[in-house]
Amino acid sequence: MVKRTAPRWSTFAPLLQRRTGTSWRQRRLDGAVDIHDLARLAHRRAPRAVFDYVDGAASDEVSKARNAEAFRRVEFSPKVLRDVETVSTETTILGKPSAMPFAFAPTGFTRMMHTQGEPAVARVAARAGIPYALSTVGTTSIEEVAAASGTGRRWFQLYVVKDRERSRDMLQRARHNGFDVLILTVDVPVSGARLRDARSGLSIPPSLTWRTFVNGALHPAWLFDFLTTPPPNFETMGSGDGLPSSTVQLGTTSAAAFDSSVDFDDLSWFRDVWQGPIVVKGIQRVDDAVRCADLGVEGIVVSNHGGRQLDRSVSTLELLPDVVAAVGSRTEVLVDSGVRSGADVVAAMALGAHGVLVGRAYLYGLMAGGEAGVQRAFDLLAQDVRRSMQLLGVNSIAELSPAVNPGLVRLRP
Ligand SMILES: Cc1cc2nc3c(=O)[nH]c(=O)nc-3n(C[C@H](O)[C@H](O)[C@H](O)COP(=O)(O)O)c2cc1C
Numbered sequence: 001m002v003k004r005t006a007p008r009w010s011t012f013a014p015l016l017q018r019r020t021g022t023s024w025r026q027r028r029l030d031g032a033v034d035i036h037d038l039a040r041l042a043h044r045r046a047p048r049a050v051f052d053y054v055d056g057a058a059s060d061e062v063s064k065a066r067n068a069e070a071f072r073r074v075e076f077s078p079k080v081l082r083d084v085e086t087v088s089t090e091t092t093i094l095g096k097p098s099a100m101p102f103a104f105a106p107t108g109f110t111r112m113m114h115t116q117g118e119p120a121v122a123r124v125a126a127r128a129g130i131p132y133a134l135s136t137v138g139t140t141s142i143e144e145v146a147a148a149s150g151t152g153r154r155w156f157q158l159y160v161v162k163d164r165e166r167s168r169d170m171l172q173r174a175r176h177n178g179f180d181v182l183i184l185t186v187d188v189p190v191s192g193a194r195l196r197d198a199r200s201g202l203s204i205p206p207s208l209t210w211r212t213f214v215n216g217a218l219h220p221a222w223l224f225d226f227l228t229t230p231p232p233n234f235e236t237m238g239s240g241d242g243l244p245s246s247t248v249q250l251g252t253t254s255a256a257a258f259d260s261s262v263d264f265d266d267l268s269w270f271r272d273v274w275q276g277p278i279v280v281k282g283i284q285r286v287d288d289a290v291r292c293a294d295l296g297v298e299g300i301v302v303s304n305h306g307g308r309q310l311d312r313s314v315s316t317l318e319l320l321p322d323v324v325a326a327v328g329s330r331t332e333v334l335v336d337s338g339v340r341s342g343a344d345v346v347a348a349m350a351l352g353a354h355g356v357l358v359g360r361a362y363l364y365g366l367m368a369g370g371e372a373g374v375q376r377a378f379d380l381l382a383q384d385v386r387r388s389m390q391l392l393g394v395n396s397i398a399e400l401s402p403a404v405n406p407g408l409v410r411l412r413p
Contacts, residue, residue, distance in 0.1 A: 064307030067338025098123025099129030138236035156159030187282025324352030342384025
């Protein structure tokens, strides 16, 4: 028999924990226990068109779904009875240390998602000790991002614009401001068919139509930020004059200013202009990876742009082992597209990646809560990297490598 007593306030009052010192915004972020929760918060905070710009992909969004599917097919074979009391997540990416085996991928128009934009992301990355890549189509100047990033590692991502001198100018400014790696994104000769953006008529800077106003009114925090801060613009490129007009319809012509004639022969031009490591992002075939390695680039990113370019392009996690086998000894092979957890990062490393980029994962955090949201996204990913390593029975990132520990992970057919 269980002995019962009448409930007394003095007994259960101490159990009712009131968390003091944290705002309800922070508590809401703390309540997000994975990146999907952050995406749900983002969905609530940002207007539909803005959320769709981030969350959406090209055409029927098959690649995006397959990216996620490939990570679901991951099967770990953990080692047990290993001392994993201490683990180190530190590694070297492109010649310099990173506290985690992942970096924040370049993403455009970031101030549209939250007015704190690129500087917020750069600050989180710098505090965390991981690299942050600024996009050509960023909404903050190169100089401001450098100031926010401080002593943090920063990379610069280039879309080649038709005016080569403008590309040269951006690269020189980036170099001068301490950006140490050039990421050359090569999977955007033209923009992918972003149907969600075409339907919503989203533009940069966002134009205030009745539809956006009404939708914005349903998201008052976002609208207040939007109306009380400078509108997002192409500040990274410098005052937007490299673009066809100051307003660009995202669903249609955002690549109109980009040079779609760039080819492998142009890589030597970048070598002349950029004195530092060059990484080619958007590789989706083994033979292209081999050509990059032959040309001596320091790294490649096996990427389908998160499914935002050619729909039904190959899932990068599946392609990764073949690319690593072909060029992994000559150039660093990074991977992205579909990473939503620390376990995903660990799986990619165990399939031979040298590092991983995350895109939407931190953008959902940014949309959900600005800098604090990005910090939450980082913390969730980092905790999960560490936990997954411990559960797999490894103490260091080097031990994740298939060359050291074959068979830690495979992809189920
Ligand atoms: C909203 C958004 C904007 C992006 N903008 C750029 C960009 O300006 N330059 C670039 O090289 N890649 C860009 N990307 C692609 C990312 O760098 C990265 O390849 C992709 O997000 C990885 O997939 P994931 O979002 O599933 O992590 C963008 C991705 C998103 C989601």
